[in-house]
Every structure is written in C-alpha cells, then in structure tokens.
Amino acid sequence: MERFHRIFVIVLDSLGIGAMEDAALFGDEGADTLGHIAETVPELTLPNLAKLGIWNVHPSADGSAPEQPAGYYGVLKERSSGKDTMTGHWEMMGIYTTKPFKTFTETGFPDDLIKELEERTGHKIIGNKSASGTEILEELGEEEIATGHMIVYTSADSVLQICGNEETFGLEELYRCCEIARELTMKEEWKVGRVIARPYVGRKKGEFVRTSNRHDYAVKPSGPTVLDALKHAGYDVISIGKIKDIFAGEGITKAYKSQSSVHGMEQAAEVAERDFHGLCFVNLVDFDALWGHRRNPEGYAAELEHFDKKLGRLLDVLREDDLLMITADHGNDPTYKGTDHTREKVPLLVYSQSLEGSGSLGEQDTFAVIGATIAENFHVEMPEGTIGHSLISFIE
Template structure:
C-alpha cells in the first residue's frame, strides 16, 4: 500500500550545497553555491521556510550564513552525490530518474567543427557567427546589433554539452528558430558530436541596451536511451506531471501532462495551483531562473533575491499539502555565483523531504547517487525500479 498519494519534487536548478567528492576532476574545488550566496549577499538574507525544514542541518559543521540550524527540523534532510560523468541539467535529471549518464557527452571548448557549421548555414540560409563558448547575455550584448543588421546566426556553446542558437525574433521568427534547432538536434545525436542539448534562445530588443531573452526558450535534449522512472510510473498507471523545463529535458517521454513556465514565480504558481488538484502520482518541477538568470551571470544578489522569493512561495505551498502528500526539494547541479568562470559547478545537492504526516525528521545522510530520489518514489508507489539507487522511504517516519 502506497504511503503517499502524491509526491512533489521541486528542483531548484543549480542550487548546490558545497563541492562534491569528485570536484577536483571538474576543476571545481571550493565551489559552494548556497554557502557563497549566504556569505556574499549584501543586505538582509534569510530563508525562513527552508531553515525550518532543515537546510543548514544538512551540513551542521558549516551552516549557511543567516540560515540557522533548526533545533527540530520539519523535514528529513541530507545531500546527494552525482555519479553521472557530467554536470549538466540533463545529467542530473536523468540520474534522479534512474538513468545515470555514463558515456561522456560532447564538449566543444573551441567551438564546433566546420562541417557542422556548414550544415547549419546550408539549412538556415544564414551565416553563422561567434561559434565559441560564451555567456548567453554577453553574446547577445556583443553581437545582437550585428545580427539585426545582417541576419547572421549567433551560435555558441558553454562548459556544458550544449549548442545554443540565439536569434532576435525581429530577424528570425520563433518557428523558424525552433525548426532550425530541431534540425540541428537531428544531426548531433551520435558521435562525433553527441551534444546533450540544443537550445533555442530567442530574444527581443533594438540595441544592446534593451536586448532581453524571452521565455520562449526551448531545449531539445537527447532522448533517454533507456526507460526512466518516469516511464515506469506512467506505465504503472500513475500521473506524471512536469512543470518548467522538465518536459523538455526528457523530450516528453514518461510524462502524462506538461506545463511550460516563464519564470520561477510562474513555476511556483503552477505547483501551488496543481496542489489543489486531486491526482495520484508524481509532480516533477524545475525552477530554472536560479541557473539561467543568476548562476551563469555570477550574480550573487540576484541569486539571493530569487532564493528568498522561492522561500516565500514555499511558505504558501506548505500549508496546502495534505497528510498523504510528500514534498522533496533538491537540485540538479551547482552554479556558484561566487566562483570562477560562468559554468555549472560539481557540487552535492540538498535533499529535503517533508510531509504533514511525518513526525520529526531523519538525517538521510549523504546519498551515493541522485537515483536514490527516483528509487524512493518508485518504492512509494510499489513500482519496480532498476539497480540504480537505494530508496530512503523507510527512513521517512
């Protein structure tokens, strides 16, 4: 018999909680997203609801600045170590759902080869410019006016396995951009590219002073090579609801209903709205602004503001949860705004598990893989999983 009728998982995209055991492999020693935000934020920083759940209890030896250890946390707490070979959103989400990424994806620190660029130019009828790693906002600021004048395509990458195409919608209509990205996705699935995500990055504006990326971003991810825990739940007859970019990450596989959102606030609006719906199954939400708006831009203040805004919305959600609901809060990787560079950081991710029916809390320790999350959800719904992950359902009391 299932313990919880509904399971909600909210992924705070990029909210890491300190360098992972293998951070050295990724040149990420010293990364600490939450730690550096807490210590570097200028002004009053507090996360009342996350504090009450037990955020700083995860690492009592080094609590988050201005987030005290809770004497009696409301949630069970721990952290998770990633075993996938990358630190991209796709890697993290796939691993959470029982499919660790074991084959390295393609990375392009010097840009993409001439053969791929020519295919993009031939298909689109446009010249490609940039073709190297770049911050998404900086590349638009530097080359956006050139694009308006010429119609050239801004193609760039990052420290992750991504090919991104930025286009001003006044030059390239949204459907044309999406069509091009679908084509690029189709030719970069296998070696020698094997790119994790092709991302459409539309923006608007007339000059570098007012260029702004829109919420019509779309991620074209690699299809999961094997069934995920989403597929298992769906096949067992449970609802699997995706909020935010979750549906894009899994290319719709294993999802019964998806809701795209325009911001963290919109995402929480949808989660709160859906908490009033009677369903039996799993709601999987991703809040991407932490990563896209503040982590990559190394904006401690903006990141801190976004965390406090989420914390306030969390305060709205918690009273709406029912006795047979389980809420878990985690992340997919780090993106330390107080660290070097502009790329994701290899970190542990927080794990908080709360239900109104749980009395007291448990220290869930350090989970050896993100797959423990999915295995716990499957265990709750009595659905058979794989060899990846260990359920902690019986520790939730």
Template sequence: MAYKRIFGLVMDSVGAGTAPDSVKYGDDGADTLGHVGHFYAGKLALPNLAKLGLSNLHGTPIEGVPVATDPHAYYGRMQEVSAGKDSMDGHWEMMGLPVEKALSTFPNGFPADIISKLERFSGRKVIGNRPESGTKIIAELGEQQMQTGDLIVYTSGDSVIQIAAHEDVIPLAELYKICEYARSLVNGPDYLVGRIIARPYVGPDAAHFTRTANRRDFTLEPTGQTDLDRLQAAGVHVVGVGKINDIFSGHGIAEGYHNESNMDGMDHVDHVMQEDFTGFCFINLVDFDAMYGHRRNPEGFGQALMDFDRRLGTVLANMHDDDLLLITADHGNDPTFTGSDHTRELVPLLAYSPSFKQGGSLGVRSPFADFGATVLDNFGVAGNGQGHSFLANLQ
C-alpha cells in the same frame, strides 16, 4: 506509509558544497548556497527552508539560515555519479538513468562540418561559435544579427549548442526548426550533445537586449527507460512543470506546464496541488541557473532564493497529510565562482510531509537515483536497480 502525491521540486543549480570529485571538473571549492549566504553577510532570509533543515544538511551552517534545533523535514545531500554536471545529467540520474559516458563538449567552438551544415540548412551565416556567456555574446553580436539575419551560435562548458536570434528578425517557428535540425546532427556517433537551446531575445539595441521566456530546449532522447516511463507504465499519473518535458523529450509525462519564470512555475505548482490525483509531480525552477548562476550574480541568486522561500510557505500550508515534498537540485552554479559554467557540487535533499512525527538526517546519498527509487518505492513500481529508496527512513 505510502503517499498519494509526491511533489519533486528541483531548484536548478542550487548546489550545496564541493563534491568529492569537484577537482576533476575544475570546481574545487565551489559552494553555491554557502557563498550566496556569505555574500549576503548573514542577511539571507530563508525561514521556510531553514525550518526544514537547509543549514542542517550543509557542511557548515549557511550564513543567515539558522540550523534547525527541531527540523521539520528529513535532510541530506546527494552526490552525482554521471559523467557531467549538466541539467540533463542530473535529472536523468534522478530518474534512474545515470549518464555513464561523457557527452561532447566544444571548448574551441564547433567543428566546421556542423557549422557548414547549419548554414546550408538555414540559409543563414553563423556568427560567434565559441564558449561564451549568453548575455555577453548577445550584447556583442545582437545588433549585427538584427542587421544581417545571422545566427548567433555559442556553447559553454556543458554539452550544449545554443542558437540565439532576435524574435523580430527570425520568427520563433523558424528558430525552433533550425534547432530541431541541429539536434539531428549531434545524436551520435561522431558527436553526442546533451541539449540544443533556442535562445530568442528582444530589444532595440545592445543596451536593452533581454532573453525571453520563449527559450526551448531540444534534449537528447533518453538513452533508456527512466523512472518516469516506469511510473506511467504502471498507471501512475506524472506531471512535469518547467523544463522537465524538454529534458525527457516528453517521455513518461502525462500533463505538462511550461514556466515563464520561477514565480510562474510556483503558480503551476499551486494549481497542480489543487488537483485530486495519485501520482508524481516533477518540477524544475530554472531562474536560479539561467538568470543568476551563469551571469555570476550572487545578489540576484539570493533574492531568487528568498522569493522562492516565500512561495514555499504557501506550498507547505496547502499540503495534505498524505503528500510528500522532495526538494533537491540537479547541479551547482556558484555565482561567486570563476567562469560562467555549472559547478560540480553536492546537492541538497529535503523530504517533508505534514504527517511526519519528526525530522532527521538522511546523510549523503549517492547516486541521485536514490530520489527516483524512493518515488518508485512509494507507488510500488519496480526499478532497474539504480539507487536505493529512503522511503522507510521517513516517519
């Protein structure tokens, strides 16, 4: 059947086990869901995700999440083909635009020409300039930044330039302007960077610094047309919740909502579900990644999953028979793994509608573009040949 509304929900960084190419990325053995479940020693309570088939799709059952004998959803996993493990790579690939060439990364910090241009444009000195956890580098250099007005510039294992500043020292408008300039420096050909991230923080001292919800991502403009563009061109209403608008630089999105947190994002989902429209709502919930994955906090990660699961119950109760919910992730970020970067993993795939007569396995789908191909297929929109729809499997 064709569904009137599709809700595509990305649990940012909630990986579902080692991918066949994980070793290439130094991530062999990473398993976000499995290791969080193990950390909780059987006390990870996810009843709504469990009945949809979350443990069914995982290679081995997740501790605390029982295998569903009669799963309400179709379940599987997806394998990425893009040359990276960043949010941009994952989301673009879902929407029919795999990233075929590896983006620039900076394991030794940024080259002098980028730093000198940033300093000249901003009139501020750059400090940091190394791969580091955001919370760690802000705790280390934040007080200096408050005293001098310098810019804390750092990166990670991903293709990203992050610029942090105290909101009382550098106003948000100025920080965003600096990030926009940084974006202009790395659009190729010498450097091609996925995201510039403004990382404002507040607090009186290192012991009390917290990063705020005024984070903003300045993402590389999509290098081609995406499934969001195709949907919009065909007259299908497209809603973006969370950092979707940033990841696609606003392309193909008619209605957008910025999230303050996962729970704020779920508030937006509840709001959109009350709207009468025909179309696709694409949602990203980033707290799993930003608050817990990068900070290697399995306890917080598990609690965030349980908080999400409770809110998922409301979503399931409010769905119409002609609604379809697709739940997935963009990459892994195993909070028990080494380092503080994303992990290359398979990602979960759950498909549910109240109209289903049964659930079942979708197997391992590759590329992620199967997700977008299914959305296009539902609305009768032609794609670009990337991905294969699984719409006909849903009954």
C-alpha cells in the same frame, strides 16, 4: 497501500552545498554554492527552507539550524560522471551516466558542423564561440537583424544555442533551425546534450531582451526512467518548467511551461490545489541561468528568498498524504572562477504533514534515491538498468 498519494519533487537548479570528493577532477575544488552565497549575503533569510532543514544539512555561519526541523534532511552525491542539468535529473530518475556529454567551450563548433548547418538552414552562421546569451546579443544582435544571419554559440555546458529575433527571424524559423541542429548533433563526434532555441526581442543594443519562448531540444534519456514506469502504470507525471525538455517528453503525461522560477512555484501550488495521483516534477531554472552562470551571488540570494516565500504558499496547500522533496541537480557557485557549473553535493529535504519523525538521512551515494523512493511508494518496478535505493523505510 501507498504511503503518499501525491509526490512533489522540486529541483532548485544549481543549489549545490559543497564540493564533491572528486571536484578537483572537474576543476571545482572548494566550490560551495549555498555556503558562499550565505557568506556574501549574510542577511539571507530563508524561514521555510530553514524549517525543512536546509541549515541542518548545510550549517550556516549564524547557527540558525532548528534543533528539530519539520522533516528529514540529507546530502546527495552524484554517482554519474558530469555536472550538467541532464545528467543530474536523469540520475534522480535512475539513469547512471558514465560518459559526459561533449562540450565545445574552448574551440567553438567544428567547421564541418557549421558548414552543414549553414547549408541545411539557409543561414550564414555568426558567433560560434562560448559566450553568455546577453553578451552575444549585444555583440551580434544588430547584425543578425540586418542580414538574416544566425547567431550560434555555446557555453561551458554541453549545448548548441541559436538566437533568433522573434520579429525579424521568426519563432517558427528559429525552431526549424534548431530541429535541424538537433538532427546534426546526434552524430557521435558532435553530440551535445541540448540544442536550445533562444528567442529575443528588441532592435538595437541595449534593448535586446530574451523571451520565455525558449525551447530545449534534448537527447532522449539513455534508457527508461522512473517517469516511464509511473506513466506505464497509469499514474500522473506532471512536469513544470524544463523537466519535459530535459527528458525529451519521455514519461510525461502533462507539462506546464514556466516563465520564471517564481511562476514555476505558483504553478506548483495551483497543481497542488487540484486532484491528481502520482508525481509533480518541478525545475526552477532561474537560480542557474540568471544568477549562477552570471556570477551574481546577490541576485541568487534574492531568488532564494523569493522561492522561500512561494514555498510557504505551497506548504499551506499540501495535503496530509502528500510528500515534498526539495533538491538540486548540480552546483553553480556564483563566487567561483569562470561561468561553468560546479561539481557539488546537493541537499535533499523531505516533508509531509503525515510524518511522525524528523532528522538526518545522512549522505546518500546517488541522486537516484529520489526516483527509487517514488517507485517504491507507488509500487512500480524500477526499470531494468537503473540505479537507486528507496528511503521510504527511513521516513515512515
């Protein structure tokens, strides 16, 4: 029999808990997203996460970890080579990535790619550099509106991003151009993990606001994942937030788009109040996009407290035969240099009303323990070529 009828996996996008042993190879020695947030904002209060063991897995300065948390807690280390969203999420579901995706942070995109993108889309490209989304809109938004040119930019991640004003450029035109960019960047020398449509509204500097109509065009996973195995076996695989985009729709049976991380948690609670059989996989991106990349520890701390309140509601509606796993996909230390992700370990908090015990799961050598645990619970075979070992026997 299945131990759990439904499993919820919630990814607090970028909530690392300390540098990996190889962090220096990525330029991230000493990074610690949660630790440095707690140091910067000592009044940070997370009662529900504390109850589940967050301060047991990452001791806080005030020693507030409960002696007996409500569930199991552990540390996950990324085996794959990378520190990006796709690599982290794919590994959770069994994929071991050995070759990082290409980045164009220092140089912008090659002239040949820009020329072909201009010819195929019919728009002259402006920008073509690494920048924050808000900064490049302030710099170039008025020009785009006046001329019909297209803002293309990148970041420290493996992404090609295109801005489009919803009223003057148009959403459909923005999506069309992104689809062309995705096709072009499948070439090995230009291959990025994601092409992202970044729509916005407003007509002049100081008024530009990005909207929730963002759309990610990700490369498909390099092989079948636990999500595919679950779907093939007839289980529900419900995604909330950008999970569908991260997996290019592969292995998903139902998808909900979130307007914010708070909204994502509200959606998770709503799904928990309905009947389904299988997995609900949630990504909460605001931690990363709004606060980590913008190097704002105070904003990150406030977002964590908002999450913690919504977590309380979810805990109230979970059923006895539900399993909840809370984790992260990489770090993004808001006190660190630059604006890039940071190569960090991540937490794993495991909770169910039916658990009789609690305690430490220690350090696990891959994020893929999450997918392997899900697969064993639902008695599906891990796809060929995937990695990971189940924790079911440790939490029964």
